[in-house]
Amino acid sequence: xxxxxxxxxxxxxxxxxxxxxxxxxxxxxxxxxxxxxxxxxxxxxxxxxxxxxxxxxxxxxxxxxxxxxxxxxxxxxxxxxxxxxxxxxxxxxxxxxxxxxxxxxxxxxxxxxxxxxxxxxxxxxxxxxxxxxxxxxxxxxxxxxxxxxxxxxxxxxxxxxxxxxxxxxxxxxxxxxxxxxxxxxxxxxxxxxxxxxxxxxxxxxxxxxxxxxxxxxxxxxxxxxxxxxxxxxxxxxxxxxxxxxxxxxxxxxxxxxxxxxxxxxxxxxxxxxxxxxxxx
Amino acid sequence: xxxxxxxxxxxxxxxxxxxxxxxxxxxxxxxxxxxxxxxxxxxxxxxxxxxxxxxxxxxxxxxxxxxxxxxxxxxxxxxxxxxxxxxxxxxxxxxxxxxxxxxxxxxxxxxxxxxxxxxxxx
Numbered sequence: 001x002x003x004x005x006x007x008x009x010x011x012x013x014x015x016x017x018x019x020x021x022x023x024x025x026x027x028x029x030x031x032x033x034x035x036x037x038x039x040x041x042x043x044x045x046x047x048x049x050x051x052x053x054x055x056x057x058x059x060x061x062x063x064x065x066x067x068x069x070x071x072x073x074x075x076x077x078x079x080x081x082x083x084x085x086x087x088x089x090x091x092x093x094x095x096x097x098x099x100x101x102x103x104x105x106x107x108x109x110x111x112x113x114x115x116x117x118x119x120x121x122x123x124x125x126x127x128x129x130x131x132x133x134x135x136x137x138x139x140x141x142x143x144x145x146x147x148x149x150x151x152x153x154x155x156x157x158x159x160x161x162x163x164x165x166x167x168x169x170x171x172x173x174x175x176x177x178x179x180x181x182x183x184x185x186x187x188x189x190x191x192x193x194x195x196x197x198x199x200x201x202x203x204x205x206x207x208x209x210x211x212x213x214x215x216x217x218x219x220x221x222x223x224x225x226x227x228x229x230x231x232x233x234x235x236x237x238x239x240x241x242x243x244x245x246x247x248x249x250x251x252x253x254x255x256x257x258x259x260x261x262x263x264x265x266x267x268x269x270x271x272x273x274x275x276x277x278x279x280x
Numbered sequence: 281x282x283x284x285x286x287x288x289x290x291x292x293x294x295x296x297x298x299x300x301x302x303x304x305x306x307x308x309x310x311x312x313x314x315x316x317x318x319x320x321x322x323x324x325x326x327x328x329x330x331x332x333x334x335x336x337x338x339x340x341x342x343x344x345x346x347x348x349x350x351x352x353x354x355x356x357x358x359x360x361x362x363x364x365x366x367x368x369x370x371x372x373x374x375x376x377x378x379x380x381x382x383x384x385x386x387x388x389x390x391x392x393x394x395x396x397x398x399x400x401x402x
Contacts (some may be wrong), residue, residue: 079397157366157384163393165384165398170371 001026005049009033009064017142018198018227020220032067036060066143069218071109074162074240076118078245081213086122089240093208094129096238101133106204108197108212108231110139113150114159115211116190117182121172124186125142138204140195148190153182198223201230208236213264216242221252228253232268241266283401284308286327288318288344289362290336294385298331298362301389305396315339319347326353331399332379334363334370342377349378358399362387 009029013019021029030045040060052060076082097103107116116139120225123135141147160169160180173180195204197215210231216224231241232255241256243249245264249256256266285307287298294365299309310327312318314336321327334341341361348354358380363370366384374382381395396402 076395076398155385158388158391161384161387161395163394163398166371167375169382170368170375175366175368247371 002046005046008053009045009047012056012061013065013068016061016218017069017196017224018219019065019068020218020223021068028068033064036063036067037136039063048066050098062144064138068144069142073114074159075114075164075168077115077163078213078264079163081242081245081264082118082122084265085119085209085242086126087237088262089209089265090122090126093238093240094133097208101132102136103209104207105173105209106207106211106234107137107139108210109215110141110150110192111143111146112155112159113139113146113153113182113192114155114163115139115213116150116192117153117172117186118163119211120186120189121168123189125171135188135189137190138207139190139192140204141192142194142196144194147192150190151187153187154178155180155182171250197230199228204234206234207240208239210235210239211242213242214247214254216247216252224252229255232256235268237268239268282306282308283328284310284325286310286312286318286321286330286357288312288315288330288336288341289333290314291333294333294362298392301392302331304389305393305402313337315341315347317343318344319351322348322351322354322357326351327357329358329360329399331360331362331383334361334365334374342373345374345377345379358401360395360399 001052010021013021033045037045040048042048042051048060051057062120087166093103105119113184120137123130124230139150156179159172169180172183172186174183219227227247243264243266247264249266250258250259255269257269258267259267282286285302287295287309289295290313302309308323312321316339332341332345345359350382359378360381360383361374361379362383362385371382380399383391385394393402
């Protein structure tokens with residue numbers, strides 16, 4: 001790929017999504033954008049670049065951003081995280097919110113929906129403890145295509161088997177000709193909407209739990225810090241932030257602290273919040 | 281000591297694919313072509329887990345599973361059905377008969393690995 005093409009695409013992605021793309025990830029551009037080029041009638045990425053370099057084709061730009069920001073996802077990815085959510089985080093927050101009986105959860109980059117549906121299944125499994133509660137789940141992604149896929153809740157034979165216990169498949173999915181679809185009552189519990197993490201988070205409201213797993217790794221340090229700062233302003237004082245198991249806030253943001261003993265789980269940087277968030 | 285899988289399938293090709301994946305994951309394997317052979321293998325040595333086809337000659341997967349669960353130590357192996365019979369009624373019947381997991385063919389190493397993790401075998 002020519003330098004000028006790489007530079008143009010890297011700048012476009014950074015400006016529109018915050019994605020930081022080092023030169024050694026050129027193969028990702030090649031593999032993900034070649035289909036975009038063909039879909040828009042260009043023989044290759046270089047030809048597509050000539051058509052968009054003057055900034056006059058928003059549709060192609062949007063498709064480029066979508067193609068590069070789509071991450072593979074599967075149900076109950078990193079099973080230990082969901083165990084911690086169910087056995088430690090949820091009971092503590094249910095205790096702390098007993099007076100309001102309201103929980104708000106944000107899935108900040110929901111991709112094709114497996115993560116929010118995994119949590120929705122956990123809430124359903126815990127429904128005996130949630131009588132009279134309002135659980136508000138908001139799932140966002142920068143990609144319109146992924147939001148539509150999430151709303152559809154339809155997964156291929158292969159997707160439906162990755163990480164999903166068969167008992168959950170039997171309880172929460174219907175078989176259709178094209179694959180397995182999440183049952184309607186579960187789909188209706190999640191509000192899916194397109195959202196760019198670089199935009200203001202204020203319109204989303206405040207949350208008790210935020211899932212933002214394996215997303216920040218794609219951003220440069222300043223962007224990570226900015227996103228975490230914005231999330232901290234939308235989070236309850238005793239809220240809980242889930243990042244990927246290999247991700248951390250250390251050296252990135254002073255607004256969150258790691259929770260000892262739980263990789264990938266963080267709490268607002270206030271002693272009171274730490275004690276109340278995930279009780280030992 | 282390595283855990284042992286019993287692969288029960290009348291297709292030599294499927295047994296070969298499953299054997300390759302399981303060996304790569306560090307397991308030992310034994311094989312049977314039908315439910316009756318599988319029961320004999322379990323009498324000889326109870327495996328840690330069974331990968332079980334549904335439709336087989338002589339004795340099918342469900343008949344084998346029900347027999348297995350009545351044997352001494354027969355409740356200990358994790359049983360993974362692995363079949364093209366993947367409608368909801370088959371899944372329900374498998375679970376009610378004592379299966380721990382259900383893999384719909386075709387499958388790949390990633391699916392099998394994720395199912396093993398769910399059962400604490402990975």
